[in-house]
Amino acid sequence: MTVVIGSSATHHRLIELASATASTDAEVLIMGPSGVGKELYARLIHEQSARARYPLVPVNCGALPLELFENELFGHVGGAFTGARGHSTGLVAEAEHGTLFLDEIDAMHPSNQVKLLRLIQQKEYRPLGDARPRRADVRIIAATNANLLTEVQAGRFRADLFFRLRVLPLRVPSLKERREDIPTLFDHFLQKYSAEYGKAPVRFTARAREHLLAYDWPGNVRELENCARYVLCTYPGATVDVEQLPLLHELAEPVRDVSIPALAPLPEPVEEEPAPSFAHEPLKAAKKRLVSAFERAYIEEKLHEHGGNIAAAARASGKHRRAFFALMRRYGLTASPG
Incomplete structure (x- = not known):
């Protein structure tokens, strides 16, 4: 069962909204910067819905090449194209009765946006090479770290698809907008990975704790999680001060009288490559x-x-x-x- 950790009023409001959206089959659009855990909220919605017995199938639209969209989502029948010897079940069929989670929806090419819109509106799709359409019983949850309204205004995202997906909008704020969640999340990750890695717990100086709270966390929850993993692997059982935190210090609030050394040894000097030669070349x-x-x-x-x-x-x-x-x-x- 998916658990989303937090203690802030913003966190509790997000959980309430996710629970409310779980009671319907309406489309959900989860918005927020990279690393805030948008897929976690999608899984939470799915697991609290009537579709929980069936799969949640994630699709990374940013890694889906234009020409493979239909084949990946809708599948194909034998002979649909050169090399298609047998039937292939697409991701929509795999998500039947469950949830199709479309991550990085802003990366979808406009020509494929039309096909997705048809799937949502008509609840049907056609595998490549098949003469008849198939019915689709899937719920659509999409996620983006882009401003889709800006993408619509720039002509990169279809307005009709945007409003079709944005039935139930859910915005997940960045970590610096809900700093109250930082200690709760950090302690959770420390306990989790201390047990998983078999490492002794670490302690932090008051100065280090203050620095963790003041830092902007540009990588959001993902960066916070990796910070906990780093200190456990590198300083098990030790007391960690500011100098040992693997943060992008130029993005943190200044801490007085702290000299921050390099966190890793400098690489060995590399010989410069010789200048390219153009001899006898037009x-x-x-x-x-x-x-x-x-x-x-x-x-x-x-x-x-x-x-x-x-x-x-x-x-x-x-x-x-x-x-x-x-x-x-x-x-x-x-x-x-x-």
Whole structure:
């Protein structure tokens, strides 16, 4: 059974809203920044609903290539396309009588948004190569860390789909907006991973506790959880001070008289690569080679920065997700987390 930890008034209100939405089959749109646990709230809604006996099937729309959308969601029959020898059950069929959780819904291409809208409105879908539609008994819960209204105004997200999904909106605030939850969550993770890893509990100085509360937690609950895991693995049974906290200190409130050393040893110096040689190479060929090398390195770096999240990496690079994915395919890159 899913448990969402917290002690703030905001947390209790969110739990009340989630419980209220569980009593219906209406679409839910969960909004909030990355790392706040949107899937946890989706699971909580599902487990408290009449569909709890059936599966909740998560779909990461940010990792779903444009051309594979229909096959992944709706499946196919034998002979639907080259190589389709047998029948394949799609994710919608897997979620039958249960819940389909569409994470990163903002990353869905507009052409696929139309197909999703048809599924929601008509409660039916058509597997690739099948002549007849299939009925779908699924509840739709979607999640996004983007401002979908801004995406609609920019023409990147269909207005009709936005309002169809936003029947029951649920906004999960960032951790810095509900700081009262920080001690409760942190102590929960410390106890959980102390037992899981078999590590002695750690203690914290008053200064360290103050720093944890003052920090903005840009990675939200996910970052807080990883902080608890880090100190347990690195300083089991010890007393941890500010210097031992693996925080992005430039994002924390200043703490007086604290000198923050590097948390990890500096890497060994690396020899500089020699400047590229253009001997006997035409300008056009040299330019193409260098541009390709730059593009590949740039795409790899953006994917690494955003943990393999294609939609986030595309937004950071200023490119549409479809164009960004085309560059990934050109250079044989995958969305593996960095």
